[in-house]
Amino acid sequence: MQKKTELVWKPGVKTEMYRTPVFSVNEVKSLSPHGETKTFTALSAPEWVIVIPRITDSSGKQYFLMVTQWRHGSARLSVEFPGGVVDEGESPEHAAHRELLEETGKKAQRLTLLGEVYPNPAIMENKSHIYFADCELDTQAQHLDEDEFLEAEAVPIDEILQKMGEPPYDHALMCTALFFYLRHIKAIEKNASQY
Known part of the structure; x- marks a missing residue:
């Protein structure tokens, strides 16, 4: 069995090959564990945030605020957490x-960082930061970017739990965000049961 230190590459020169408004394509020369120089492609992009906004109605029923928008990569509508x-x-x-206020018109009463992940560490350098927000019931107007067309709606949490991973709830980062939320809720429940 190999030692983990024998798996580590040494990144070398990084050259920007192409820049877009969303990310840059870089050529990266790295030294392999066997001392060979190889060339790879990596994408540089800003950090991202995902917010899991929860609201509770007067009867105690809980909802996630979701946004529906067109995604050019999949060429279809996607239902997602705002971000x-x-x-x-x-x-x-x-x-x-x-982002929460711009896309849903809601403010967070409290914002909790649930975790940070690399969206695709094979080719992407950026991180995605996942937050949970209990939101106020009051709603303000959306403030969307010029090329942003989306609709926000409250969806019962149980419905999201049943449908996540299936179209139109099949954005991989939203599945990851939901995992962090469920882990967070489980930890809260475990701590409450100890008292």
Whole structure:
């Protein structure tokens, strides 16, 4: 069995090959564990945030605020938790508050960082920060970007749990976010049962 240190590559020169408004394509030369230089492609993009917003109605029923929008990669509508790009100079937490308000018109009463993941570490350098937010019931107007067309709606949590992973709930990062939420809820329930 190999030692883990024998699996480590040494990144070398990184050259930007192409820049888009969303990401840059880079050529990366790395030294293999056997001392050979190989060339790979990596994408540089800003950090992302995903917010899992929960609201509770007067009867105690809980909902997630979801947004439906067109995705050009899959060429179809996708139902997702709100989120977006962390702007330059902005903290992920601030971006989470901003994206939640922009896309749903809701403010978080409390925002909790659930975890951070690399969306696709094989080719992408950025991280996605996943937050949970209990939201106020009051709603403000959406403030969408110029090329952003989406609809926000409250969906019962049970419905999301049943449908996640199937179209139109098949965005992989939303499945990951839901996993972090369920782990968070399980930890809360475990701590409550100890008292």
